[in-house]
Amino acid sequence: MASLSGLFSSSLKPSKTLSVKALSAPPTRGGDSFSFPHTSKPTHLPLTLSASRSDISHTDAATAAKKELIKDPDALWKRYLDWLYQQKDLGLYLDVSRVGFTDEFVVDMEHRFKAAFKAMDELEKGSIANPDEGRMVGHYWLRNSNLVPKPTLKTLIENTLDSICSFADDIIAGKIKPPSSPRFTQILSVGIGGSALGPQFVAEALAPDNPPLKIRFIDNTDPAGIDHQIAQLGPELASTLVIVISKSGGTPETRNGLLEVQKAFREAGLNFAKQGVAITQENSLLDNTARIEGWLARFPMYDWVGGRTSVMSAVGLLPAALQGIDIREMLSGAAIMDEATRTTSLKNNPAALLAMCWYWASDGVGSKDMVILPYKDSLLLFSRYLQQLVMESLGKEFDLDGNTVNQGLTVYGNKGSTDQHAYIQQLREGVHNFFATFIEVLRDRPPGHDWELEPGVTCGDYLFGMLQGTRSALYANGRESISVTIEEVTPRSVGAIIALYERAVGLYASLVNINAYHQPGVEAGKKAAAEVLALQKRVLSVLNEASCKDPVEPLTLDEIADRCHAPEEIEMIYKIIAHMSANDRVLIAEGSCGSPRSVKVYLGECNVDDMYA
Numbered sequence: 001m002a003s004l005s006g007l008f009s010s011s012l013k014p015s016k017t018l019s020v021k022a023l024s025a026p027p028t029r030g031g032d033s034f035s036f037p038h039t040s041k042p043t044h045l046p047l048t049l050s051a052s053r054s055d056i057s058h059t060d061a062a063t064a065a066k067k068e069l070i071k072d073p074d075a076l077w078k079r080y081l082d083w084l085y086q087q088k089d090l091g092l093y094l095d096v097s098r099v100g101f102t103d104e105f106v107v108d109m110e111h112r113f114k115a116a117f118k119a120m121d122e123l124e125k126g127s128i129a130n131p132d133e134g135r136m137v138g139h140y141w142l143r144n145s146n147l148v149p150k151p152t153l154k155t156l157i158e159n160t161l162d163s164i165c166s167f168a169d170d171i172i173a174g175k176i177k178p179p180s181s182p183r184f185t186q187i188l189s190v191g192i193g194g195s196a197l198g199p200q201f202v203a204e205a206l207a208p209d210n211p212p213l214k215i216r217f218i219d220n221t222d223p224a225g226i227d228h229q230i231a232q233l234g235p236e237l238a239s240t241l242v243i244v245i246s247k248s249g250g251t252p253e254t255r256n257g258l259l260e261v262q263k264a265f266r267e268a269g270l271n272f273a274k275q276g277v278a279i280t281q282e283n284s285l286l287d288n289t290a291r292i293e294g295w296l297a298r299f300p301m302y303d304w305v306g307g308r309t310s311v312m313s314a315v316g317l318l319p320a321a322l323q324g325i326d327i328r329e330m331l332s333g334a335a336i337m338d339e340a341t342r343t344t345s346l347k348n349n350p351a352a353l354l355a356m357c358w359y360w361a362s363d364g365v366g367s368k369d370m371v372i373l374p375y376k377d378s379l380l381l382f383s384r385y386l387q388q389l390v391m392e393s394l395g396k397e398f399d400l401d402g403n404t405v406n407q408g409l410t411v412y413g414n415k416g417s418t419d420q421h422a423y424i425q426q427l428r429e430g431v432h433n434f435f436a437t438f439i440e441v442l443r444d445r446p447p448g449h450d451w452e453l454e455p456g457v458t459c460g461d462y463l464f465g466m467l468q469g470t471r472s473a474l475y476a477n478g479r480e481s482i483s484v485t486i487e488e489v490t491p492r493s494v495g496a497i498i499a500l501y502e503r504a505v506g507l508y509a510s511l512v513n514i515n516a517y518h519q520p521g522v523e524a525g526k527k528a529a530a531e532v533l534a535l536q537k538r539v540l541s542v543l544n545e546a547s548c549k550d551p552v553e554p555l556t557l558d559e560i561a562d563r564c565h566a567p568e569e570i571e572m573i574y575k576i577i578a579h580m581s582a583n584d585r586v587l588i589a590e591g592s593c594g595s596p597r598s599v600k601v602y603l604g605e606c607n608v609d610d611m612y613a
């Protein structure tokens with residue numbers, strides 16, 4: 001292993017004729033030539049993983065075969081037919097023919113997938129699949145409650161679904177209404193991460209043109225963004241249902257959003273509690289607040305559903321149902337896909353095929369980015385949704401054995417053909433650091449609405465042409481792609497593609513031996529943010545004391561840092577001052593923020609109480 005690590009961190013580029021020694025390390029491909037992984041790549045991969053990757057994936061033979069395929073349409077067509085996956089009930093197809101994996105790679109993968117399928121089976125049976133947090137991982141049970149390991153959970157899932165449906169029906173019918181309006185007309189959803197991305201994606205993909213309730217989101221602690229949402233509601237705040245979503249019930253951004261919205265309600269003379277709904281874990285801070293304040297309704301989140309896989313819990317289902325989206329169809333599409341992705345036959349399992357292609361394309365170490373290109377405006381947010389699902393799940397420092405691996409898979413994308421006029425140029429000709437996934441939707445428009453804008457050609461034909469043209473052009477230049485095709489964007493197909501990617505992420509995580517269900521890295525940023533705010537309070541206290549003197553004593557940054565007993569934090573103190581000054585909360589007596597050394601600061605007002613705090 002030691003020698004492997006040494007080879008891994010080598011920055012030498014081997015020639016195309018690799019020596020036996022070089023082959024024992026895992027080379028990656030750069031275009032059609034080989035290159036060693038960047039030095040920041042994992043240096044302590046498990047022996048089995050790293051030792052065999054070079055043997056199975058990146059050989060001169062594979063590259064040569066790919067070149068041959070590009071030149072030979074018959075062989076490419078055969079490869080297409082050989083590998084085309086179809087799920088008939090869902091009208092979903094998966095084409096992996098434009099990923100250049102070899103037969104030997106597939107054989108090796110079949111072997112590796114045995115463990116991945118076993119881990120997935122155990123997860124579905126209720127194993128503690130998230131060992132760090134001691135949690136079961138049960139998002140699959142949400143769409144088939146017969147799978148739950150405990151009967152009480154089945155009742156919980158079914159009762160929650162029934163209560164979501166009847167609450168949504170009553171709101172839409174005006175049986176449950178706000179105090180000063182005949183019915184609710186708007187939803188304001190407050191949440192972040194998995195408590196926003198799923199509902200946002202579903203709304204964009206599936207909400208009808210004129211939904212019974214229109215939805216808007218507060219998904220950040222940006223005051224201007226919050227003001228913008230509230231301002232746009234205007235007098236309709238009186239008929240707005242505010243859904244506050246937080247699994248933990250203690251996420252600061254969401255809490256801030258709630259406090260801002262409650263302030264807007266107070267200022268408008270409205271009773272927030274009569275229009276507020278909480279979706280959170282039982283007894284969380286949010287749950288207790290909602291209970292004590294007597295909010296309109298509360299719906300549960302479960303310990304065993306992760307934020308990024310929560311779209312088929314109340315988190316995604318309640319907002320969807322309120323917009324008139326058929327949530328049982330969404331669940332049914334996901335359940336069918338779940339069933340389809342349980343098979344242990346690699347070739348017949350679309351999630352396994354995806355995971356295998358990701359592994360091939362990114363060398364199992366995230367060496368290439370995954371570009372998601374849905375050719376359908378309503379699927380615009382799919383890449384943003386997948387960003388959290390994939391990157392929060394797979395972006396991990398350690399593997400399950402404690403080795404440093406710095407795993408991950410970068411996801412980005414918007415939509416085609418719009419992106420054709422933005423970054424496809426680079427994808428086709430520039431740095432070869434990605435593989436593409438095309439999401440194709442066969443149905444252009446609802447039946448009866450199409451017309452030919454030139455003889456024999458509709459607007460949708462152009463979109464189709466752009467997709468196929470881009471796929472071919474990328475492949476002709478050695479760029480690999482996967483294509484997922486659905487017949488229409490419906491609750492069923494959206495449920496299915498979500499389930500497809502959830503399973504692919506779970507399987508891929510097993511292949512690379514990491515825990516996909518925790519997010520320890522997020523905590524570091526949250527902790528650091530809290531420390532900045534604590535320092536800001538100290539700065540304010542120091543400034544307050546100096547500003548209460550007569551005459552007022554403006555302080556330099558060094559003096560503030562000294563009095564805060566934090567000389568090492570002077571840069572952060574400068575940034576705090578600059579931010580507060582931009583928001584009229586401190587006054588600059590001398591100098592300007594542009595030249596930190598010259599700045600002298602004081603507060604506009606002296607707060608006598610604070611001096612004794």
Ligand SMILES: O=P(O)(O)OC[C@H]1O[C@](O)(CO)[C@@H](O)[C@@H]1O
Nearest residue numbers: 193194195246247248251307522
């Ligand atoms: O639903 P919560 O608990 O407010 O968390 C929001 C998000 O924060 C994270 O914990 C970290 O980003 C996500 O996993 C989660 O979706």
